[in-house]
Structure formats: structure tokens, C-alpha cells
Amino acid sequence: MRSLQILIVLFYLFSSCARFGTNPEITVDEMSEHVAFLASDSLKGRHPGTPEDLVAARYITDQFKKAGLQWITEEGLQTYDIVTSIEAGDSNIMIIDGDHCAFGKEFTPVSFSSNKSVKAEVFFCGYGYDIKEDDLEWNDFSELNISGKWVMVLRGNPEPEKSTSIFDIYSNDRDKAMLVKDLGASGIIYVSGPLFDPEDELIPLRSRESQVGIPAIHIKRDVANSILTSSGRTIGQLEQELNTKRLPLSFPVKVTIEAVTEVIPYKTATYNAIGFLEGSHPSKKDQYIILGAHYDHLGLGGPESTSRLRDSSAVHYGADDNASGVSALIEIAERFASTGKQPERSLLFVAFGAEELGLLGSRFFTENPPVPLEKVSLMMNLDMIGRMRDRHLQVSGTGTSLEAEEILDYFASVDSIQLMKSPEGFGASDHSSFYGKDIPVLFLTTGVHSDYHTPYDSPEKLNYSEMVQVADFAFDLIDSVARMDSLLSFQEAGPRVMPTERYRRGQVTLGIMPDITSSDDTEGMRVEFVSPDRPADRGGMKKGDLILAIEGKPVNNVYDYMFRLQKVNPGQQIIVTIRRDDKQFDLLIQL
Template sequence: MRLIWILSVALIIISCEKEVKKQTSMKDDVYALADDTFNGRQTGTEGELQAAAYIENRFKEIGLSPKGYQNNFTQTFTFRPSANPHEQAEFTGLKSDSTLTGTNVIGYIDNKAKTTVVIGAHYDHLGMGGEGSLYREEKAAVHNGADDNASGVAVLLDLAETLVDEKLLDTKNNNYLFIAFSGEEMGLLGSNYFVKNSTLPIDTVTYMINMDMVGRLNEENTIAVHGVGTSPIFKQTLFANNDFELNIAEHNSGIGPSDHTSFYLADIPVLHFFTGQHEDYHKPGDDAEKLNYPGMQKISDYILAIITDLDDAGKLTFRKTKNESEEVPRFKVGLGVVPDYLFTGKGMRIDGVSEDKPAQKAGLMKGDVVIKLGEFEVTDMMSYMKALATFEEGQSTQVLIERDGAQQEVEVTF
């Protein structure tokens, strides 16, 4: 009923002759997009098309101009999914029984500027589960993807509503292109297709901002920002505008498992915002009531401050970065923990412990910080992985951890 009410009000307002701004909150948008009605928003399904229609109506309500195909808000692409998870899907212009069609939703603020900022977030998810799901029960269940990634779309809509306001005269040196991407979960398909078939000259894009899973800001107010090294101006801008008591976990690389990668590979500077993985990731439990909505507002305000600061910077300089994923060493053993990727202190903090694995058998717990693995000092995630790669199955070693402010040593057998 809540979803029907929101859609009805949106349609009524669009049809009104006089301009009336509807105050739809980010919470309203998340609850709508993460409703069971859309059946998990899987690419190419009726549920995804319904979600696309909701976003299109919100774009119209906000006052964005269409920037899809044929003066519409949508850009469709047809592809043949790959049976091999290690191979890319094949784009094709021909629809058949073996193809699916994704739909990007694209809105525009035309400030008659020479450069354009792309603000993106994917809206597709896993439907009833299947490939990519971490749900292990036999009975299928709707994967609503509230954090992944109704949260990013809600922040995108909030930014659009702010930037379209003519009173913000200090953000008029760029145009703004808002894209809700399809096909992200199947391999960044929507963003890949857009970059290769852009609805405006791609060389006018000064930088791209991506929000993917920004709904669970933790008690430490930690947000990971990826792509910091893709333009020389980014690092200074990020920290100069952090008036929101955010703890920024910065990552230089422009390569990662989300849509900013497609733009980075086209030599466009990128910033990707992410509040971290959690136990509901790619499971049916990723629901709207679990999100931190004040935290989302803080993130939206922070991104707006960055956009405002960069408004008079002209076209940003692009800089290539190392692909951090290529530097990850190969392991013969595992500790059986989920690392806390948002931890910015010294060491590797444990965010979860798997049943019947070496860490649990040794008594390690969530919240423990590994500071030494055998003879190897652990200062961050990379040093932890390099240390772990030196061990073989059957070996035992001492692990120095910090728990509740005190250090202790435990023995772990791989």
C-alpha cells in the first residue's frame, strides 16, 4: 500500500499544470524501491521496468530534463548473458529468446556549461536470488536490495533535487547528468554501455561520482571513498570539505566492482562512495528498515559540498592509478574471518568470524584487531594479505591481537 500511495502521488503531481514540489524523502525512495512489488529489480524483468518507471517519475517531479534515447528518460540495451561468470555478457542489437534488455534512466540539468558532471547509482539487484546471492536456504526469496542499491539511488535523487534549485547559483559552471544504471549486478553492463553510447559527448564529462551501498554508515561515521587518486585535486577537496565528522577511508584506485570503473576506463576521474559490506549483503535481509537515514543525509550533504567546491575547477585532470585488486596475493589457506574494510586504524579488524574455521577455533572474535601474524607485522589490509599468503595448510602460528584495548596472543592452526 505504501508503494501504491507514493506512485499515485507522484503521478498526480506530474499531471498538475502548476508547479508544486513534492517533498519525497530518501527514506520514502528506499522504501519504494525496496518494496516486494518490484521482486528484487533483476535486470530485464518486469520488476526492474517498474522500478525504472518509478525513478523516471521522480526525475520528472524533480524537474530534470530527459537525456536518454529519442528525448526520453530511458536508454535501453540488449545483451546476451554469459553462461561463464568469468566472461563478459555480449551486447547485441537483436532481441531473441536468449537475450535480455536493460534500461538506464537518465535525467539532465542543462546549465549551458562546457563540462558535465555525471552522478550515478545502479538500481538493479538480484531478483529472487540466483547467481551472486549469498542466501543458502532452499526456498527462493525476494532480494530487495535496500542498501544495494536503493540507498545510492535515493542519494542520487536527493542531490538532483538540490542541484536543480535555481537558488544554488554557485553550482552553475557544470551541467549535471543523473544516471540510474541497470545491469550492474551482471557485470557493470549499464555503465559500460552508456560510456560507449553516451547521450552527450563523453569528452565533456569532467568527473563521475558513484554511490553504491551508502545506507549503513556505522557508529564511527566511516565512509570508503574510492578513486581518490584519479585526479590530483580529489584528495585535497575530500578533506577540505569534510565538515560532517566523517571518517574517510581513502582508496586511490579507479578500478572496483561498481559502475565508476566504466568511466575510469574511459579516462574520466571518478569518486565512489561506499559505507561497507554487512551480513545482509546479497541476501533477502537487506531491507529498508535497517538503513541509517540520517547517515545517508550526511553523505548526500558531503557529496554536495564536494560538487560545489569543484564547480569552478574546470575540466579535471585525469590520472591513472594502480589496480589494487591485481596486487592481492594468492592464498593457500584462510583464517576464516570477514575483514572490516572500513577500518582506518593500525592492523586488520575482524568484522565477522566463520563457523568451524581456524579463527573461531582459536577464539578470535568480531572486533579483534590483528596486529601481527606469525613474524609479520600487520599494519593494514594489504600487509595482512601478504602475511597470510606465506602460510600453508597444517601450519600453526601465533597471532597477536588487540581486544578491548589490551594485547593478547593466540595460536592459530590453518
């Protein structure tokens, strides 16, 4: 509590030392001032859900207020909950033929485990594969009925010495759990062979994985060897045999295991900071332009983060990513509010939270919009604008409206900026959430660099004079769109697919953009967008449909969806069960 109080005091001291009036010009001093605060040691990397996260959001709303913006949400904040951590509950137990195992030392539930109690016999099933490809076949379950049983499998694959293996796409821990669940198993037990993990460390709990539907446990090798006593073999021997012979090796074990798994997610509030400037034109002021920039970053990094240096714990300042974009957001808002002449259309200035956790802030905004989305002419996103060199600026989304190219080219010429344009509307930043809602988008960035997602992304490395140029360019674009006679004309530009989707050889895609934010308390996976003339579109799927199953197998989240697609083939007709407007029915989709 005291550390939070100190942060709040520092925040107000910093704010009071800032300019007392508003300056209509965007300057180097003002830009660097915002970056210095947001990317300071005191804010500890602005990780979503932390006290520093709130201090950053409050700093932004305070700047909006000083600029003269209005609130359209309570105190300028849009609050929502995110899962920031998970912990193993007190109910976790594991009993092997009457002998209790030590929780945290000999076993642990894994992050995607469901909270269940199971008492059943154990089958050892090799690497847990069911592979049938033209040049690769391996089925660890063909000779066994694992329905109602515990299934113990080795982690990894039979080629641990290779950095990449043909088995990699079949060796994900979660996919193995999905497979045995589909085959009727009551639970899965993982063990690490000595070649896979010589240290035999238990899997740490990770905070962003949906439950798989069965209990999932990781055990130490000594525990696994005791389970295998009747077989006369150890985990090390089984791993060596599997890796050498490359043949299935599965058998029942005359052991009964009783286990209870409990994994508890903890949710914390995070925020979108929103400022509003009403338009001046009587018939246009109920139309909107949104300027956005995410304010969160990676906190202290660490192994569970997306830091590129996961083995170290240090403040990830996020000066370029994305204190730079937020500083421009604040200064552009101030410039519009200080000109004395309001724009014709209304402007929303939004600092999104939780972008680094999967665009959560912008997705929440688009699902809970404070203004009608159909009246939004443009969403412009500023993300990493602090490293421009030689006046070269990257702009994505140029094809999402009919008018964008002409406007961009004109102001690039006026402001002497060299544009590197890309028409696609989808990308790994907050504009994607709006593109999925049929809103024209523009994404301005100066690009990635060697300091990206490391502790070395610090304020002194930014090029503030060229940040001012980017901000002025963005101002000109927004001012122009705000004065146009009509809204920008949306058009699709480029595929809308998951950038992190794993593909096996020949794997199909439906041609949709799936919702990546599904939680354990929801059924099905929502379709954010359907690409024209792709399998889903030809089969009758629509944006907003809820996919419940593929080929009769349940789909509750994007992980389930990707796993199901691995099991179908090009040219195949599949049945996809969906829910639309409270009605459930099947679609026949030709792949």
C-alpha cells in the same frame, strides 16, 4: 500482463502520494520514501530485464522529471539488451551406436556449448588434464590423438574429499573444453563420478557463459557406463582408480556418438535512467559531471545468482545495495534543480541498470555516451551508502585526479565526516567503467555487511539520518567541482585488473583490463586499458586493441583470455595477435 499493470498502478499511486512540490533540502522522509518503493516486495528485487526492472527505471525518471531535469535520451531512458536466460533448443539429440538418449533425463548441453552437429568415436581421457608444473605433472592426452573425436572426461578433480586442492585451477569444466578443442577434439562429454556428485544431477544451464567453440554435453553415469561397456569398467571404478593412483588413465572406446547441440540465448531490454541539468556558465556548460548509482539488484536470488544464500528463493530487497544510492541520486538531483541557481557545469544523473550482471549498464553508457566523455570532469558513484556508523565513509578513487584529496579533505572537515580513503580507481562497481576511459572517479560507500546479497538487506535496517549526511557531502563535492576553473586532472591510480581472475602458481599477467562483456557474435577480446610499464605496454599494446589470439590460440572472450594465460610462464616471450584500426598484426611480448 496483469501483474505488470498492477505494478504500474502502484507506481503511479506511490508517486502521486509523494510530495507535490520539490524540497531543496535532503530529508530522512524523502530518502526513506524512495527506498521504501524501490526495495518493496512489489518490485521483487529489481532483477534486470524483468517487468519490475522497468517499473523501477520509470519511477526514477519520473522523480527526475518532477525535480525539473531534462531528457537527453528518449523519455529519460537509455535502452540496451542483455542475455537474461538461455534454454536448450528442440534440436538437441544424442545417439549412441544407433540408440537415442533421452534429452533432459540422460543428457543435456552445457551453457558454453556451441551449436553444432558431430558424429565421431569416443575417447575416455580421465580428468582431462595437461599439467606441467615443477611439482605436478599429469597429461591425459600424451598417448592419444584425439583430433576429430569426442572426448569423455570426469568432472572435478582426484581430490574430492578436500575443500581446496592443487588440482582446482585445472579442473574448471570450461577449461577442460578449451584444452580438448585446442588439441583438435570435435566435442567434449562430461560425466560426474559418484565421489564427485553422488546424486548425479545434470548441470543446469547458466545464462552468462560464452560459447567455447565445440559441442559440450553432460551425461548421466548410466549412459557413460553403457558407453564404456567394451572396456569392462564403470565410471565409479575409473574414478576410484584415478583418485588412488594419481596417474593418467585414457583409452579409445569402440563407440560412435552422433549428437546435435542447440543452446538458445534470450535477450531482454534493460535501462539506464538519465536526467540532465544544464550548466549556467557559457564556457563551462558543455563540460559535465556525472553522478551515478545502480538501481538493479538480484531479484529472487537462487542458485544462478550472486546471492550469498543461493539455496533459497526469496525477494532480495537490495535496500542498501543499491536503493540507498539511488535515493541519494534522486535527492541530490532535486536539490541542485531547486536551488534557483544552476551549477556552472552541466550535471548528468544516471541510475545504471545491470550492474549486478557485470557493470553492463555503465559499460553500455561509456560505449554509447550521450555526452562527450573527454568533457567529463568527474564521475561520482554512490553504491551502498545506507549503513554509515559514527560518520565514517569510504571513498575510493582519491588518486584518479590531482585535485581530489584537497577537495575531499576540506568538505570532510566542514561536514564532520571521517574519510577512509583509497586511491585506486578500479573496483567492483560502476565507476570502474569510467576509470577505464581516463575519467577521474570517486566512489562513495559505507561498505559491506552481513546482509549483503541476502534477502535481509531490507529498508528498516538503513541509517537514514546518516544517508542524508552522505548525500549532503556528495552534493558539496559536486557543487565544488562544478565551479572549478578547469576540469579535474586525470591520473592513473592503481592497477586495472580483473578482480575475478583465477591465477595458478607463477601465472603471469599482461597488465591490461580486459572487456568482460564480449558476446558470442563478436571476434576477439577488447583491451579496456593498458597499465604503463607492464608486459602489454612494453610490447606495444594499446587501449582499444582487439586481442585475437595468444600463441596462435584464439581468444574471443575473457574466459578464453584467462585460460590462455594459464598456459604461459614468467620470462617467456609470447606472440599476441591483435587487431587495431582494421589492421591485424602480431606483438612480441616479454612476460
